[in-house]
Amino acid sequence: KNEVEQSPQNLTAQEGEFITINCSYSVGISALHWLQQHPGGGIVSLFMLSSGKKKHGRLIATINIQEKHSSLHITASHPRDSAVYICAVRLTGGGADGLTFGKGTHLIIQP
Amino acid sequence: NAGVMQNPRHLVRRRGQEARLRCSPMKGHSHVYWYRQLPEEGLKFMVYLQKENIIDESGMPKERFSAEFPKEGPSILRIQQVVRGDSAAYFCASSPQKGTARGTEAFFGQGTRLTVV
Numbered sequence: 067k068n069e070v071e072q073s074p075q076n077l078t079a080q081e082g083e084f085i086t087i088n089c090s091y092s093v094g095i096s097a098l099h100w101l102q103q104h105p106g107g108g109i110v111s112l113f114m115l116s117s118g119k120k121k122h123g124r125l126i127a128t129i130n131i132q133e134k135h136s137s138l139h140i141t142a143s144h145p146r147d148s149a150v151y152i153c154a155v156r157l158t159g160g161g162a163d164g165l166t167f168g169k170g171t172h173l174i175i176q177p
Numbered sequence: 178n179a180g181v182m183q184n185p186r187h188l189v190r191r192r193g194q195e196a197r198l199r200c201s202p203m204k205g206h207s208h209v210y211w212y213r214q215l216p217e218e219g220l221k222f223m224v225y226l227q228k229e230n231i232i233d234e235s236g237m238p239k240e241r242f243s244a245e246f247p248k249e250g251p252s253i254l255r256i257q258q259v260v261r262g263d264s265a266a267y268f269c270a271s272s273p274q275k276g277t278a279r280g281t282e283a284f285f286g287q288g289t290r291l292t293v294v
Contacts, residue, residue, distance in 0.1 A: 101285070106290075108268070108288055109288070164210045164233070165210075165270075167219045169218070
Protein backbone atom coordinates (compact mmCIF):
# COMPACT_ATOMS: atom_id res chain seq x y z
CA LYS A 67 0.00 0.00 0.00
CA ASN A 68 1.38 3.41 -0.97
CA GLU A 69 2.00 5.89 1.81
CA VAL A 70 0.14 8.53 -0.22
CA GLU A 71 -3.08 7.67 -2.01
CA GLN A 72 -4.93 9.99 -4.36
CA SER A 73 -8.42 9.78 -5.74
CA PRO A 74 -9.72 9.81 -8.31
CA GLN A 75 -6.93 8.66 -10.64
CA ASN A 76 -8.69 10.22 -13.61
CA LEU A 77 -11.33 12.92 -13.72
CA THR A 78 -13.10 14.45 -16.70
CA ALA A 79 -15.45 17.35 -16.10
CA GLN A 80 -17.18 20.16 -17.96
CA GLU A 81 -15.98 23.72 -17.89
CA GLY A 82 -17.38 25.56 -14.89
CA GLU A 83 -17.74 22.53 -12.65
CA PHE A 84 -16.45 22.43 -9.07
CA ILE A 85 -13.58 19.95 -8.83
CA THR A 86 -12.37 18.04 -5.79
CA ILE A 87 -9.25 15.89 -5.67
CA ASN A 88 -8.50 13.90 -2.53
CA CYS A 89 -5.29 12.79 -0.87
CA SER A 90 -4.91 10.40 2.06
CA TYR A 91 -1.68 9.49 3.77
CA SER A 92 -0.80 6.87 6.31
CA VAL A 93 2.31 8.30 7.96
CA GLY A 94 3.33 11.24 10.10
CA ILE A 95 4.08 14.32 8.08
CA SER A 96 5.49 17.79 8.63
CA ALA A 97 3.92 19.25 5.50
CA LEU A 98 1.79 18.38 2.50
CA HIS A 99 2.26 19.81 -0.98
CA TRP A 100 -0.08 20.07 -3.92
CA LEU A 101 1.72 20.19 -7.26
CA GLN A 102 0.57 20.71 -10.85
CA GLN A 103 2.17 19.12 -13.90
CA HIS A 104 1.14 19.85 -17.48
CA PRO A 105 1.88 17.24 -20.18
CA GLY A 106 5.54 17.38 -21.09
CA GLY A 107 5.98 20.22 -18.69
CA GLY A 108 7.59 21.02 -15.43
CA ILE A 109 6.16 20.82 -11.96
CA VAL A 110 4.65 23.83 -10.29
CA SER A 111 4.07 24.02 -6.57
CA LEU A 112 0.51 25.14 -5.84
CA PHE A 113 0.31 24.91 -2.07
CA MET A 114 2.26 23.80 0.94
CA LEU A 115 0.10 23.03 3.99
CA SER A 116 0.75 21.92 7.53
CA SER A 117 -2.71 22.77 8.88
CA GLY A 118 -6.01 24.40 7.98
CA LYS A 119 -6.81 25.85 4.62
CA LYS A 120 -5.19 27.96 1.91
CA LYS A 121 -6.72 29.76 -1.05
CA HIS A 122 -5.12 31.10 -4.20
CA GLY A 123 -7.41 32.41 -6.90
CA ARG A 124 -9.79 29.60 -7.86
CA LEU A 125 -7.78 26.98 -5.99
CA ILE A 126 -8.43 25.96 -2.39
CA ALA A 127 -6.48 23.38 -0.40
CA THR A 128 -7.48 21.96 2.96
CA ILE A 129 -5.86 19.52 5.31
CA ASN A 130 -7.19 17.55 8.29
CA ILE A 131 -4.22 16.35 10.30
CA GLN A 132 -6.27 14.06 12.56
CA GLU A 133 -7.91 12.36 9.58
CA LYS A 134 -4.64 12.33 7.58
CA HIS A 135 -6.50 13.73 4.61
CA SER A 136 -6.21 16.69 2.27
CA SER A 137 -8.36 18.00 -0.56
CA LEU A 138 -7.67 20.27 -3.49
CA HIS A 139 -10.66 22.15 -4.88
CA ILE A 140 -10.96 24.07 -8.13
CA THR A 141 -13.88 26.43 -8.49
CA ALA A 142 -15.25 27.51 -11.89
CA SER A 143 -12.96 25.04 -13.66
CA HIS A 144 -11.48 25.96 -17.04
CA PRO A 145 -9.85 23.89 -19.80
CA ARG A 146 -6.46 25.41 -18.89
CA ASP A 147 -6.79 23.66 -15.51
CA SER A 148 -6.32 20.35 -17.35
CA ALA A 149 -3.18 18.83 -15.88
CA VAL A 150 -1.94 16.17 -13.47
CA TYR A 151 -2.35 17.18 -9.83
CA ILE A 152 0.05 15.53 -7.44
CA CYS A 153 -0.13 15.29 -3.68
CA ALA A 154 3.22 14.98 -1.90
CA VAL A 155 4.16 14.76 1.77
CA ARG A 156 7.27 15.41 3.73
CA LEU A 157 7.66 12.67 6.31
CA THR A 158 8.55 13.26 9.94
CA GLY A 159 11.13 11.08 11.69
CA GLY A 160 13.34 8.68 9.69
CA GLY A 161 13.06 7.99 6.02
CA ALA A 162 14.21 9.89 2.99
CA ASP A 163 14.64 13.61 3.21
CA GLY A 164 12.73 14.27 0.04
CA LEU A 165 9.03 14.31 -0.73
CA THR A 166 6.89 11.18 -1.01
CA PHE A 167 4.40 11.45 -3.85
CA GLY A 168 0.98 10.16 -4.76
CA LYS A 169 0.51 8.83 -8.28
CA GLY A 170 -1.36 11.91 -9.39
CA THR A 171 -4.85 12.73 -10.61
CA HIS A 172 -5.25 13.29 -14.34
CA LEU A 173 -7.79 16.09 -14.73
CA ILE A 174 -9.38 17.00 -18.06
CA ILE A 175 -11.75 19.95 -18.27
CA GLN A 176 -13.80 19.95 -21.44
CA PRO A 177 -15.10 23.20 -22.92
CA ASN B 178 15.28 35.87 -10.05
CA ALA B 179 15.41 32.85 -12.32
CA GLY B 180 13.78 29.68 -11.12
CA VAL B 181 15.39 26.27 -10.93
CA MET B 182 17.12 25.67 -14.24
CA GLN B 183 17.64 22.21 -15.63
CA ASN B 184 19.46 21.29 -18.80
CA PRO B 185 19.19 19.78 -21.17
CA ARG B 186 15.40 19.61 -21.43
CA HIS B 187 15.65 16.54 -23.62
CA LEU B 188 18.51 14.08 -23.84
CA VAL B 189 18.83 11.05 -26.07
CA ARG B 190 21.52 8.47 -25.33
CA ARG B 191 22.36 5.10 -26.79
CA ARG B 192 22.59 2.13 -24.45
CA GLY B 193 25.96 2.08 -22.73
CA GLN B 194 26.61 5.82 -22.99
CA GLU B 195 26.77 8.25 -20.11
CA ALA B 196 24.09 10.81 -19.30
CA ARG B 197 24.81 14.02 -17.41
CA LEU B 198 21.90 16.07 -16.14
CA ARG B 199 22.44 19.54 -14.72
CA CYS B 200 20.49 21.52 -12.19
CA SER B 201 21.11 25.11 -11.15
CA PRO B 202 19.10 25.90 -8.02
CA MET B 203 17.34 29.17 -7.40
CA LYS B 204 19.59 31.97 -6.26
CA GLY B 205 20.24 31.67 -2.56
CA HIS B 206 19.19 28.02 -2.37
CA SER B 207 21.78 25.59 -1.10
CA HIS B 208 19.63 22.44 -0.92
CA VAL B 209 18.97 20.34 -4.00
CA TYR B 210 16.74 17.29 -4.46
CA TRP B 211 16.63 14.98 -7.46
CA TYR B 212 13.49 13.01 -8.35
CA ARG B 213 12.75 10.51 -11.09
CA GLN B 214 9.43 10.03 -12.86
CA LEU B 215 9.22 6.77 -14.78
CA PRO B 216 6.59 6.51 -17.54
CA GLU B 217 3.13 5.95 -16.07
CA GLU B 218 4.51 6.09 -12.53
CA GLY B 219 4.68 8.68 -9.80
CA LEU B 220 7.68 10.71 -8.82
CA LYS B 221 10.28 9.04 -6.63
CA PHE B 222 12.93 10.65 -4.47
CA MET B 223 16.50 9.88 -5.49
CA VAL B 224 18.99 12.05 -3.62
CA TYR B 225 19.29 15.14 -1.44
CA LEU B 226 22.41 17.28 -1.53
CA GLN B 227 23.77 20.40 0.04
CA LYS B 228 26.79 22.19 -1.29
CA GLU B 229 29.65 19.67 -1.50
CA ASN B 230 27.73 17.07 0.55
CA ILE B 231 25.39 14.19 -0.16
CA ILE B 232 22.92 14.18 2.71
CA ASP B 233 20.56 11.39 1.73
CA GLU B 234 20.97 9.08 -1.25
CA SER B 235 18.54 6.40 -0.08
CA GLY B 236 16.55 6.63 -3.32
CA MET B 237 19.51 6.25 -5.67
CA PRO B 238 20.08 2.95 -7.49
CA LYS B 239 23.19 1.35 -6.05
CA GLU B 240 25.06 1.13 -9.35
CA ARG B 241 25.70 3.49 -12.29
CA PHE B 242 24.05 6.53 -10.66
CA SER B 243 25.91 9.30 -8.87
CA ALA B 244 25.22 12.89 -7.91
CA GLU B 245 27.25 15.86 -6.85
CA PHE B 246 26.72 19.49 -5.92
CA PRO B 247 30.09 21.24 -6.04
CA LYS B 248 30.94 24.47 -4.30
CA GLU B 249 30.77 26.27 -7.63
CA GLY B 250 28.44 25.34 -10.46
CA PRO B 251 25.31 23.27 -10.88
CA SER B 252 24.35 19.99 -9.31
CA ILE B 253 25.02 17.05 -11.62
CA LEU B 254 23.17 13.75 -11.80
CA ARG B 255 25.31 11.27 -13.68
CA ILE B 256 24.13 7.98 -15.10
CA GLN B 257 26.81 5.68 -16.46
CA GLN B 258 26.22 2.92 -19.03
CA VAL B 259 22.58 3.86 -19.49
CA VAL B 260 19.98 1.18 -20.14
CA ARG B 261 16.47 1.46 -21.61
CA GLY B 262 14.97 1.33 -18.12
CA ASP B 263 16.68 4.62 -17.27
CA SER B 264 14.37 6.42 -19.70
CA ALA B 265 12.39 8.81 -17.52
CA ALA B 266 11.89 12.42 -16.59
CA TYR B 267 14.36 13.62 -14.00
CA PHE B 268 13.34 16.60 -11.90
CA CYS B 269 15.41 18.76 -9.65
CA ALA B 270 14.03 20.87 -6.82
CA SER B 271 15.78 23.38 -4.60
CA SER B 272 14.98 24.97 -1.29
CA PRO B 273 16.63 27.58 0.90
CA GLN B 274 16.84 25.29 3.91
CA LYS B 275 16.48 21.71 4.95
CA GLY B 276 12.95 20.54 4.21
CA THR B 277 12.35 17.64 6.54
CA ALA B 278 12.13 19.46 9.83
CA ARG B 279 10.38 22.59 8.74
CA GLY B 280 8.26 21.65 5.74
CA THR B 281 10.02 24.10 3.52
CA GLU B 282 8.55 24.75 0.13
CA ALA B 283 10.56 23.31 -2.72
CA PHE B 284 10.79 24.84 -6.18
CA PHE B 285 10.98 22.49 -9.15
CA GLY B 286 12.76 22.75 -12.46
CA GLN B 287 11.25 21.89 -15.84
CA GLY B 288 12.86 18.47 -15.83
CA THR B 289 15.15 16.59 -18.18
CA ARG B 290 13.53 13.93 -20.30
CA LEU B 291 16.03 11.16 -20.90
CA THR B 292 15.41 8.70 -23.69
CA VAL B 293 17.70 5.70 -24.05
CA VAL B 294 17.64 4.11 -27.49
